[in-house]
Amino acid sequence: MFAGATSPPLRIGYLLFPGFQALDVFGPLDALNILSWTHEIVLHLVASSRWPVSTKPDSYPNAFEQRVLPTDTFTSVPPLDVLFVPGGLGTRSQNVDIEEAIQFIHDVFPRLKYLVTVCTGATLAAQAGVLNGKRATTNKKAWKMVTEKSPLVEWVPQARWVVDGKVWTSAGVSAGIDTTLAWIEEVWGPQVAKQIADGMEYVRETESTLDPFCALNGLAAP
Amino acid sequence: MFAGATSPPLRIGYLLFPGFQALDVFGPLDALNILSWTHEIVLHLVASSRWPVSTKPDSYPNAFEQRVLPTDTFTSVPPLDVLFVPGGLGTRSQNVDIEEAIQFIHDVFPRLKYLVTVCTGATLAAQAGVLNGKRATTNKKAWKMVTEKSPLVEWVPQARWVVDGKVWTSAGVSAGIDTTLAWIEEVWGPQVAKQIADGMEYVRETESTLDPFCALNGLAAP
Numbered sequence: 001m002f003a004g005a006t007s008p009p010l011r012i013g014y015l016l017f018p019g020f021q022a023l024d025v026f027g028p029l030d031a032l033n034i035l036s037w038t039h040e041i042v043l044h045l046v047a048s049s050r051w052p053v054s055t056k057p058d059s060y061p062n063a064f065e066q067r068v069l070p071t072d073t074f075t076s077v078p079p080l081d082v083l084f085v086p087g088g089l090g091t092r093s094q095n096v097d098i099e100e101a102i103q104f105i106h107d108v109f110p111r112l113k114y115l116v117t118v119c120t121g122a123t124l125a126a127q128a129g130v131l132n133g134k135r136a137t138t139n140k141k142a143w144k145m146v147t148e149k150s151p152l153v154e155w156v157p158q159a160r161w162v163v164d165g166k167v168w169t170s171a172g173v174s175a176g177i178d179t180t181l182a183w184i185e186e187v188w189g190p191q192v193a194k195q196i197a198d199g200m201e202y203v204r205e206t207e208s209t210l211d212p213f214c215a216l217n218g219l220a221a222p
Numbered sequence: 223m224f225a226g227a228t229s230p231p232l233r234i235g236y237l238l239f240p241g242f243q244a245l246d247v248f249g250p251l252d253a254l255n256i257l258s259w260t261h262e263i264v265l266h267l268v269a270s271s272r273w274p275v276s277t278k279p280d281s282y283p284n285a286f287e288q289r290v291l292p293t294d295t296f297t298s299v300p301p302l303d304v305l306f307v308p309g310g311l312g313t314r315s316q317n318v319d320i321e322e323a324i325q326f327i328h329d330v331f332p333r334l335k336y337l338v339t340v341c342t343g344a345t346l347a348a349q350a351g352v353l354n355g356k357r358a359t360t361n362k363k364a365w366k367m368v369t370e371k372s373p374l375v376e377w378v379p380q381a382r383w384v385v386d387g388k389v390w391t392s393a394g395v396s397a398g399i400d401t402t403l404a405w406i407e408e409v410w411g412p413q414v415a416k417q418i419a420d421g422m423e424y425v426r427e428t429e430s431t432l433d434p435f436c437a438l439n440g441l442a443a444p
Contacts, residue, residue: 200394
């Protein structure tokens with residue numbers, strides 16, 4: 001029997017901020033979109049305001065840009081069962097959007113059934129204090145920057161994703177897809193997760209500790 | 223020496239229509255976004271109008287929705303070097319957005335340096351007539367629906383992607399990422415493609431003929 005079979009989480013929030021990494025959001029969301037075709041779940045795209053949120057990072061003014069419309073703000077969104085937090089170069093900015101995002105994670109965390117971070121989304125959760133004393137992982141290229149800033153987290157380098165209680169943290173970018181499919185498997189069962197992965201024609205990594213990008217980035221196993 | 227080393231395509235268009243599959247767009251775009259951090263390329267998100275384009279398919283009114291802002295319309299977009307065409311349940315709709323998308327592909331194709339389709343984006347290109355007599359592939363679950371509609375295309379089932387001249391066609395959804403990285407390798411070279419894939423922490427499929435979803439969907443090798 002999988003964990004949430006009797007009471008699956010219905011209300012899913014996805015945090016957005018300027019300079020989010022596109023695949024950190026739309027990899028997991030593609031799986032969740034397919035899930036929503038046949039399951040009664042609700043999505044809130046949550047940001048500082050309802051203005052479109054851009055993928056463009058401050059650090060590359062000539063970069064490609066995609067703009068996505070949030071559905072709710074940090075102050076207007078109803079209570080959530082699950083919060084997904086993406087990463088991206090925008091996490092490195094010091095601006096009101098990031099400050100509000102960190103505060104939002106801090107405020108909603110106690111009532112969440114699950115927190116799922118993707119890539120450097122973990123640095124926002126860590127700065128919100130909700131990863132302290134927990135095992136977690138993050139992007140392997142940005143490892144030093146993220147982990148040095150939050151020494152109270154038990155960072156795990158050799159991991160595609162890490163689960164500690166209700167907190168699921170993913171390695172970089174595309175690892176968010178494997179993490180989300182594993183989370184769907186945990187909540188809705190293996191058949192649902194397999195059908196979604198097959199529908200996405202996605203070759204899943206189902207072993208959370210298999211991560212070639214740990215060694216590639218010169219990080220030692222724990 | 224890779225193909226486009228002396229004159230890489232600069233102006234990339236990405237077609238959007240209601241009910242597009244999120245990962246068909248943001249998988250390839252994540253790779254192209256990273257490319258744009260260090261290369262002078264330009265992106266146009268092209269749709270029927272400048273209104274936000276929704277991922278929500280007609281067939282699932284309670285499905286999750288993300289809305290993305292186009293930058294250009296089919297009539298206002300400047301000449302393109304490359305056009306990416308995503309798939310999704312929206313390709314099965316008969317509405318003015320899809321009709322205009324097919325017409326747009328037909329009209330711009332002769333001047334493109336590359337056409338790249340992802341998933342059932344191939345059915346729009348096929349209906350535009352630009353795949354006739356060419357080898358191409360598409361989503362394996364939607365195989366019958368797509369291929370029966372366009373018998374003049376030489377459909378290749380056992381393929382993660384297929385290249386025929388300037389036309390690159392991808393298998394379903396996530397295959398678009400492998401296809402785009404292969405295309406980036408063709409145009410900007412293997413090092414650039416590897417750096418982007420590693421930055422995405424993405425385990426690439428680099429063999430275009432390796433496709434587990436052909437057999438999984440009961441399709442025979444050609």
